[in-house]
Amino acid sequence: MRVALFLTCVNDTLYPDTGRAVVKLLTRLGVDVDFPMSQTCCGQAHYNTGYRHEAEPLARHFSDVFREYEAIVTPSGSCGAMVRELYPRMGERARAEGRGSGLAAALAPVVPKTFELTEFLVDVLGVTDVGAYYPHTVTYHPTCHGLRGLGLGDRPRRLLQAVKGLELKELPGADECCGFGGTFALKNPDVSAAMGTDKVRNAESTGAEVLCAADNSCLMHIGGTMGRLESDMRPVHIAEILASTEEEPTP
Amino acid sequence: MSGTFVGMPAFPEAAHEAVNNPTLRGNLRHATHTIRAKREKAVAEVSDWAQLREAGKQIKDHTLRHLDRYLVQLEESVMAAGGTVHWAADADEANDIVTQLVKMTGESEVVKVKSMATQEIGLNEALEAEGIRAYETDLAELIVQLGKDRPSHILVPAIHRNRGEIRDIFEREMSEWGRPAPEGLSDTPAELAEAARLHLREKFLRAKVGISGANFMVADTGTLVVVESEGNGRMCLTLPETLISVVGIEKIVPTWQDLEVFLQTLPRSSTAERMNPYTSTWTGTTDEDGPGTFHLVLLDNGRSDTLADEVGRQALRCIRCSACLNVCPVYERAGGHAYGSVYPGPIGAILSPQLRGTGSEIDASLPYASTLCGACYEVCPVAIDIPEVLVHLRERIVQGGPVVHEGNKVVLKPAKGHAAERAAMRAARWAFAHPGALRTGQRLASRTRRLHPRTLPGPGKAWSDTRDLPPVPAEPFRDWWQRTGGGKEGGK
Numbered sequence: 001m002r003v004a005l006f007l008t009c010v011n012d013t014l015y016p017d018t019g020r021a022v023v024k025l026l027t028r029l030g031v032d033v034d035f036p037m038s039q040t041c042c043g044q045a046h047y048n049t050g051y052r053h054e055a056e057p058l059a060r061h062f063s064d065v066f067r068e069y070e071a072i073v074t075p076s077g078s079c080g081a082m083v084r085e086l087y088p089r090m091g092e093r094a095r096a097e098g099r100g101s102g103l104a105a106a107l108a109p110v111v112p113k114t115f116e117l118t119e120f121l122v123d124v125l126g127v128t129d130v131g132a133y134y135p136h137t138v139t140y141h142p143t144c145h146g147l148r149g150l151g152l153g154d155r156p157r158r159l160l161q162a163v164k165g166l167e168l169k170e171l172p173g174a175d176e177c178c179g180f181g182g183t184f185a186l187k188n189p190d191v192s193a194a195m196g197t198d199k200v201r202n203a204e205s206t207g208a209e210v211l212c213a214a215d216n217s218c219l220m221h222i223g224g225t226m227g228r229l230e231s232d233m234r235p236v237h238i239a240e241i242l243a244s245t246e247e248e249p250t251p
Numbered sequence: 252m253s254g255t256f257v258g259m260p261a262f263p264e265a266a267h268e269a270v271n272n273p274t275l276r277g278n279l280r281h282a283t284h285t286i287r288a289k290r291e292k293a294v295a296e297v298s299d300w301a302q303l304r305e306a307g308k309q310i311k312d313h314t315l316r317h318l319d320r321y322l323v324q325l326e327e328s329v330m331a332a333g334g335t336v337h338w339a340a341d342a343d344e345a346n347d348i349v350t351q352l353v354k355m356t357g358e359s360e361v362v363k364v365k366s367m368a369t370q371e372i373g374l375n376e377a378l379e380a381e382g383i384r385a386y387e388t389d390l391a392e393l394i395v396q397l398g399k400d401r402p403s404h405i406l407v408p409a410i411h412r413n414r415g416e417i418r419d420i421f422e423r424e425m426s427e428w429g430r431p432a433p434e435g436l437s438d439t440p441a442e443l444a445e446a447a448r449l450h451l452r453e454k455f456l457r458a459k460v461g462i463s464g465a466n467f468m469v470a471d472t473g474t475l476v477v478v479e480s481e482g483n484g485r486m487c488l489t490l491p492e493t494l495i496s497v498v499g500i501e502k503i504v505p506t507w508q509d510l511e512v513f514l515q516t517l518p519r520s521s522t523a524e525r526m527n528p529y530t531s532t533w534t535g536t537t538d539e540d541g542p543g544t545f546h547l548v549l550l551d552n553g554r555s556d557t558l559a560d561e562v563g564r565q566a567l568r569c570i571r572c573s574a575c576l577n578v579c580p581v582y583e584r585a586g587g588h589a590y591g592s593v594y595p596g597p598i599g600a601i602l603s604p605q606l607r608g609t610g611s612e613i614d615a616s617l618p619y620a621s622t623l624c625g626a627c628y629e630v631c632p633v634a635i636d637i638p639e640v641l642v643h644l645r646e647r648i649v650q651g652g653p654v655v656h657e658g659n660k661v662v663l664k665p666a667k668g669h670a671a672e673r674a675a676m677r678a679a680r681w682a683f684a685h686p687g688a689l690r691t692g693q694r695l696a697s698r699t700r701r702l703h704p705r706t707l708p709g710p711g712k713a714w715s716d717t718r719d720l721p722p723v724p725a726e727p728f729r730d731w732w733q734r735t736g737g738g739k740e741g742g743k
Contacts, residue, residue, distance in 0.1 A: 007728055009683065013693050014721050016728035023738050035732045040683035046676055048623060050645030054680040061684055089639075096561070144624035177580045181622025188263045188620065189713030190270040194584045195622075196718065224718030 002032040004069040006062075006114070008079045008216075009041040015216045021243035021250065022075050022117060025132075028243075029125060033073075039065045044082040049183045052090065056103060059087055063106045071124060072114040075239045077146025077214050080116035085149050087111050116146060117239055118214055122155040128162050133246045135165035139208040140238075141199070141222070143215040144177050156214055156238055163241060169206035173198070180221035196225035203233055214238045259591035261616035266585035275411055279586055282410045283577045289523035290574060290630075296525070303516050308634040310509045311568035315558060321470040321503045322549065328473025332535025334545040339497075341552050346377035348548050349462065349495055353383050356493050358459045364477060364484040365389035366464025367405065367571055368497045368550055370593040371606075374462070385462065386428070386454045388483040390447050397424040403587025403595060405573040406521050411586055414438040425450050451483065461491035461542065465498045466570065467513060468547075470505050474534040475547070478517060478527035485529050494533070494542035499550050501558075501567040513570060516632035520572035553606030559655035562643040566601045568633040573598075575627035575637060581620055590617065597627035601640040608656060609648055615666050618644035649673060671710070693727040700725070 007019045043058030091104025146152045179195025203211045223235035244250035326336045339345035375385040387396045394409040398420040402408030418438040425432045430450045465475040518524045576596030587595035591613035592603040600617040627637040651665040682688045700723040706715040
């Protein structure tokens with residue numbers, strides 16, 4: 001199976017380790033991974049801040065880059081939800097505004113074959129034990145767009161529970177937002193910081209060494225807050241845990 | 252809406268105080284988490300919740316689509332039952348109508364059932380200006396009124412107050428308004444409730460005019476419905492000689508059968524109860540029973556304009572249960588006052604800028620008072636996609652576009668103060684449309700990474716004030732991919 005990795009602009013620029021982990025993991029599971037070099041950004045930041053018209057060419061570009069692949073895998077619940085949930089809506093809005101059905105038609109082929117990583121593993125590959133080894137205590141934060149946008153459900157937790165050596169701790173208030181929200185963190189800094197602090201305190205109360213999530217933007221916010229609060233916990237993307245093996249462990 | 256909120260600063264500034272007030276945050280956290288857990292239990296008891304939610308959504312959508320027809324039907328039914336119907340285009344008109352109606356009775360005081368519509372139009376203040384005193388009879392509204400405060404929650408207006416604060420307010424203020432608080436009042440709920448009961452009883456028995464809103468209006472019989480928990484509503488609706496109900500035009504349901512759906516979903520979503528302790532219905536007037544005179548004031552005040560918006564109109568489905576407030580992490584930290592409206596929380600963030608327009612600083616900031624986490628949509632018993640409307644209103648603010656204002660089509664210009672952001676969004680879009688440019692930027696960031704400051708300038712400062720910035724890696728992923736042939740050449 002030949003799939004395209006949609007790494008997202010945040011991962012590509014700031015978190016290349018996550019991308020390398022996805023490649024390692026999927027290759028180990030027998031998947032032929034390609035990274036189309038012309039990919040950029042799904043347009044979510046534009047769309048969610050109110051710049052739908054600026055997001056449209058980015059969505060078109062996404063479709064041009066990825067339409068020929070069997071499946072598109074992304075290690076981000078948020079960007080995955082953008083494609084699956086909001087691209088159809090963008091196409092509909094353009095049509096309703098009398099700008100024709102071109103955008104809807106361009107986006108239609110990529111929408112159903114875009115998968116968030118854990119969803120791809122469980123639903124498409126049909127695996128929950130990916131042969132990983134990660135001897136640490138971990139608590140899992142289900143990010144909002146993964147949880148409510150894509151409906152990832154217990155897939156990430158099932159994957160984590162099957163990891164050898166990993167001890168999973170329940171996170172109190174797990175389904176509460178961490179306070180990132182893209183430009184929300186810039187526009188409402190006080191409330192965003194208060195939410196982030198509460199998330200870190202809840203995570204610390206589990207006694208886990210690692211807070212894991214399926215979205216690096218949330219982890220950037222939570223990790224940045226951990227740093228400022230001088231917490232002993234570390235933020236780690238779920239892909240890096242699932243890629244970890246006894247021979248090549250992720251720190 | 253109420254003049255109390257004119258000139259409010261933007262949401263982030265208004266929220267600053269609450270976020271940094273530990274007592275207030277503690278009160279809000281405790282209250283919202285308690286009711287959140289109770290609601291979850293009450294909803295889980297119903298096996299067909301998803302279907303009830305869908306039914307509620309469809310009934311509301313159907314009614315809104317044919318609102319003109321149902322309003323006329325309602326007017327006919329109310330008149331046939333002995334009531335009088337008045338139409339108010341905006342707050343001023345509604346206040347004038349009610350003031351004149353009260354004056355015609357020759358009375359100078361009225362008792363009130365808690366009502367969002369009368370708060371929305373600032374009725375108490377308008378009556379006060381004409382020498383008429385309005386007494387709030389809902390316990391929480393009484394606390395807010397005595398405390399010269401503003402409500403901060405749709406259902407629990409005094410959610411931001413704790414028991415000690417309430418005792419102090421009662422001791423200090425009750426004597427100004429009527430029967431004073433009993434000597435040595437403690438802060439136990441039973442004693443506080445008894446003090447309020449004694450204070451209010453005098454007013455119920457004296458008042459000749461009652462003013463209410465309504466949770467629902469049934470078009471085919473002209474019946475109005477109020478649900479409440481304290482019995483004060485029942486007293487206000489039955490004891491006075493004249494009853495004036497001020498109700499938003501969107502509150503109609505076609506038949507009693509439709510009501511059945513909402514009498515299940517509203518109490519469970521709002522107070523986490525299976526049924527409301529008091530469900531009162533009144534149809535016009537009845538000889539020798541209840542008020543002999545009944546007036547219904549149908550309030551538009553921005554609702555027709557909202558109805559004209561394809562995406563935004565779903566906000567009119569709202570049944571004011573406030574479940575979205577109780578699950579909202581932003582509301583929990585910012586408190587209700589920061590929303591600058593009688594409608595706080597997620598629903599307020601989409602309702603206020605639609606009913607009032609996006610012209611003021613507070614209204615233009617409300618659509619951004621959300622992380623789009625989606626908890627509000629998930630919990631809404633009439634499935635209002637609040638995140639969708641928030642993004643739609645953000646678009647209206649930064650890009651402008653056509654809207655209906657007071658019945659006329661107008662084209663809004665983009666709001667001021669977004670120029671730098673707009674430029675940044677355009678630049679980012681350009682770079683993302685040109686992968687080569689993106690790559691150059693990434694490489695530049697990587698090469699200069701040791702020079703990066705720990706704090707950001709400009710709008711980014713707010714981020715780096717409370718959070719550490721992530722370090723920029725030595726090599727972006729795409730360079731690694733190219734250098735190692737997708738990791739196949741052993742590159743780490």
